[in-house]
Amino acid sequence: FLGVPFTGLIIYSMMTGEITKTESPTIAEKDALLKRGGDVTEQSPMRLRMEKFIKQHQKQIVAGLEKVDGQKFQVDTWQRPEGGGGITCVLQDGNVFEKAGVNTSVVYGRLPRAAIQKMRVNHKALDPDVESVEFFAAGLSMVLHPSNPMAPTVHLNYRYFETADENGKTNAWWYGGGCDLTPCYLFDEDAIHFHKTIKAACDKHDKSYYPRFKKWCDEYFNNKHRGESRGIGGIFFDDLDETEKDQEQLFAFAQDCLSAFLPSYVPIINRRKNMPFTEREKQWQQIRRGRYVEFNLVHDRGTAFGLNTPGSRVESILMSLPLTARWQYMHSPEKGSREERLLEVLKKPKEWV
Amino acid sequence: FLGVPFTGLIIYSMMTGEITKTESPTIAEKDALLKRGGDVTEQSPMRLRMEKFIKQHQKQIVAGLEKVDGQKFQVDTWQRPEGGGGITCVLQDGNVFEKAGVNTSVVYGRLPRAAIQKMRVNHKALDPDVESVEFFAAGLSMVLHPSNPMAPTVHLNYRYFETADENGKTNAWWYGGGCDLTPCYLFDEDAIHFHKTIKAACDKHDKSYYPRFKKWCDEYFNNKHRGESRGIGGIFFDDLDETEKDQEQLFAFAQDCLSAFLPSYVPIINRRKNMPFTEREKQWQQIRRGRYVEFNLVHDRGTAFGLNTPGSRVESILMSLPLTARWQYMHSPEKGSREERLLEVLKKPKEWV
Numbered sequence: 001f002l003g004v005p006f007t008g009l010i011i012y013s014m015m016t017g018e019i020t021k022t023e024s025p026t027i028a029e030k031d032a033l034l035k036r037g038g039d040v041t042e043q044s045p046m047r048l049r050m051e052k053f054i055k056q057h058q059k060q061i062v063a064g065l066e067k068v069d070g071q072k073f074q075v076d077t078w079q080r081p082e083g084g085g086g087i088t089c090v091l092q093d094g095n096v097f098e099k100a101g102v103n104t105s106v107v108y109g110r111l112p113r114a115a116i117q118k119m120r121v122n123h124k125a126l127d128p129d130v131e132s133v134e135f136f137a138a139g140l141s142m143v144l145h146p147s148n149p150m151a152p153t154v155h156l157n158y159r160y161f162e163t164a165d166e167n168g169k170t171n172a173w174w175y176g177g178g179c180d181l182t183p184c185y186l187f188d189e190d191a192i193h194f195h196k197t198i199k200a201a202c203d204k205h206d207k208s209y210y211p212r213f214k215k216w217c218d219e220y221f222n223n224k225h226r227g228e229s230r231g232i233g234g235i236f237f238d239d240l241d242e243t244e245k246d247q248e249q250l251f252a253f254a255q256d257c258l259s260a261f262l263p264s265y266v267p268i269i270n271r272r273k274n275m276p277f278t279e280r281e282k283q284w285q286q287i288r289r290g291r292y293v294e295f296n297l298v299h300d301r302g303t304a305f306g307l308n309t310p311g312s313r314v315e316s317i318l319m320s321l322p323l324t325a326r327w328q329y330m331h332s333p334e335k336g337s338r339e340e341r342l343l344e345v346l347k348k349p350k351e352w353v
Numbered sequence: 354f355l356g357v358p359f360t361g362l363i364i365y366s367m368m369t370g371e372i373t374k375t376e377s378p379t380i381a382e383k384d385a386l387l388k389r390g391g392d393v394t395e396q397s398p399m400r401l402r403m404e405k406f407i408k409q410h411q412k413q414i415v416a417g418l419e420k421v422d423g424q425k426f427q428v429d430t431w432q433r434p435e436g437g438g439g440i441t442c443v444l445q446d447g448n449v450f451e452k453a454g455v456n457t458s459v460v461y462g463r464l465p466r467a468a469i470q471k472m473r474v475n476h477k478a479l480d481p482d483v484e485s486v487e488f489f490a491a492g493l494s495m496v497l498h499p500s501n502p503m504a505p506t507v508h509l510n511y512r513y514f515e516t517a518d519e520n521g522k523t524n525a526w527w528y529g530g531g532c533d534l535t536p537c538y539l540f541d542e543d544a545i546h547f548h549k550t551i552k553a554a555c556d557k558h559d560k561s562y563y564p565r566f567k568k569w570c571d572e573y574f575n576n577k578h579r580g581e582s583r584g585i586g587g588i589f590f591d592d593l594d595e596t597e598k599d600q601e602q603l604f605a606f607a608q609d610c611l612s613a614f615l616p617s618y619v620p621i622i623n624r625r626k627n628m629p630f631t632e633r634e635k636q637w638q639q640i641r642r643g644r645y646v647e648f649n650l651v652h653d654r655g656t657a658f659g660l661n662t663p664g665s666r667v668e669s670i671l672m673s674l675p676l677t678a679r680w681q682y683m684h685s686p687e688k689g690s691r692e693e694r695l696l697e698v699l700k701k702p703k704e705w706v
Contacts, residue, residue, distance in 0.1 A: 076683070090682045099682070225660040225667050286677070293678075294671075297650035298660060307578040307651060314578050318647075321680040324639070325646075328676065329443045329452070330429075330668050 083108030101319030182231030436461030454672030535584030
């Protein structure tokens with residue numbers, strides 16, 4: 001990111017041939033300058049603190065997963081021409097993971113009027129009378145699809161969003177994210193362990209968080225067209241801003257959630273990764289992966305936002321899709337089977353703790 | 354469909370306890386009565402003529418494809434509780450087709466105000482001042498995914514739509530549809546044969562149709578997020594109403610397009626179905642199928658409309674998806690390979706005739 005010049009400060013007008021100086025630097029320019037100046041501390045803007053934090057955690061998680069799998073992730077670092085960039089780590093055809101992606105991205109850009117109108121529903125600080133505002137977004141997102149049908153897929157995403165006024169001062173800001181588990185075969189002890197670990201992280205901050213965000217997760221990760229949940233849930237939240245808690249408290253909450261990931265998932269994957277399975281069980285996993293694809297491509301707002309953003313890195317967005325999937329017409333599990341039990345739980349989400 | 358009583362004629366009000374008689378029967382009721390009265394002729398409403406026509410063609414196409422494959426289709430007949438129904442024919446794990454679906458559906462229902470507003474852009478006959486209008490839709494849609502990676506996937510859809518005023522009189526009406534080919538390996542002779550056959554059907558009606566509808570097809574079946582077409586095109590059109598040609602002429606056009614299907618595709622599938630192929634070529638097919646899923650779930654308006662329609666038959670809508678698909682991170686074909694040549698054509702659609 002070093003070496004980004006103050007491109008926004010001097011605007012050459014194609015229309016008039018004039019060169020204009022704008023009043024103040026963009027947040028992208030401010031941040032580039034700050035980064036050249038030295039380390040990110042607690043006094044730095046939240047943008048830089050969030051970026052530092054997700055990159056640190058990306059390294060820890062990748063290292064933790066490499067220990068589980070025995071193979072190394074492929075690391076791709078990329079830049080957005082419009083500002084920002086990211087690091088995409090993917091492990092494909094591993095010993096444990098058929099496909100695992102851990103991605104961080106940092107985006108600087110401008111939101112058009114239509115997008116501001118939509119976001120104002122939740123963030124009244126946004127000025128409805130401007131044509132566009134500068135924004136910043138940083139997040140870590142991750143999807144792990146293990147090969148073994150007894151081992152569950154897991155998804156995680158934590159993100160920070162902020163807009164700036166014309167003077168580069170923070171205007172609206174909020175946190176969003178969550179983590180959820182998608183098994184093909186249900187092991188109650190896994191579901192309980194996963195939810196318990198997340199609940200403990202939530203409870204440290206607010207006893208109301210886990211029940212509220214667990215419900216939000218069940219509602220969000222739902223394949224409405226099939227009337228079934230994508231998986232057995234976890235937590236999901238969005239638009240957490242100053243009306244919820246102050247910025248430091250919410251940042252601490254996001255940090256604790258992210259730190260809870262490895263303890264919530266590693267014991268599960270280690271229990272399941274070498275379990276025996278049949279060809280029929282592998283087929284069921286493939287069908288469930290088809291449902292995963294359906295949710296991500298039809299319902300997921302993040303995927304839709306990414307695919308509709310010009311210049312987005314499609315391979316980083318769609319790393320969430322499984323390596324393989326299957327759509328079998330009118331497939332229906334046998335009465336009394338484990339497959340049928342999963343469907344029952346997906347149709348009527350359970351309380352696990 | 355026989356035996357549907359005049360349910361709409363007598364409305365029992367939950368609010369007042371009163372029983373009201375509405376002025377006139379719905380088109381669903383009129384059609385049910387007409388069907389009981391005898392055969393569909395050229396004097397029957399277009400709704401019944403279209404329904405009869407697509408069902409006849411469904412039988413012919415299914416018979417033609419069973420001859421190609423050697424296996425029989427599974428036939429499911431279903432009813433919509435709200436009015437109408439359909440016939441879904443699927444052949445899965447056949448000798449030639451990994452998954453083939455040929456579906457007819459007939460829908461009677463009411464369009465809410467928001468949908469009317471959208472449709473008014475193209476159909477000024479629609480009354481903007483009513484809360485809802487009765488509508489009818491009938492169509493045949495088909496997707497064939499052959500097992501052999503040398504054999505192309507093909508998609509076809511022809512449909513008729515109409516709305517009725519409060520007296521059950523036809524208000525707006527239009528035809529839509531098209532047919533397009535999606536090869537994993539490009540054989541120019543196949544592309545030329547396919548486009549030539551469709552062009553001949555178009556030319557019988559209007560010399561401007563093929564070039565207009567070929568361009569429309571290239572624009573519509575595009576995975577915008579990847580900047581590549583789904584396949585090598587064919588034709589696509591929508592909203593063809595009285596501003597284009599009269600109803601008889603457009604019905605004749607839709608009939609000729611549908612009749613051109615077997616001659617456009619059967620010679621191709623027979624040439625390719627038994628060609629030798631490698632494991633690497635099969636993998637490429639799986640990756641291309643992933644792109645097919647992306648188009649259908651992210652961009653296709655028909656799929657989105659279907660999945661968002663309450664009470665729709667999801668298995669009939671998603672029969673368009675391949676049996677198996679693959680998403681491989683950062684896959685890129687070798688320089689100078691056949692896979693690379695396909696991508697070049699998908700990035701820049703060709704004229705084939």
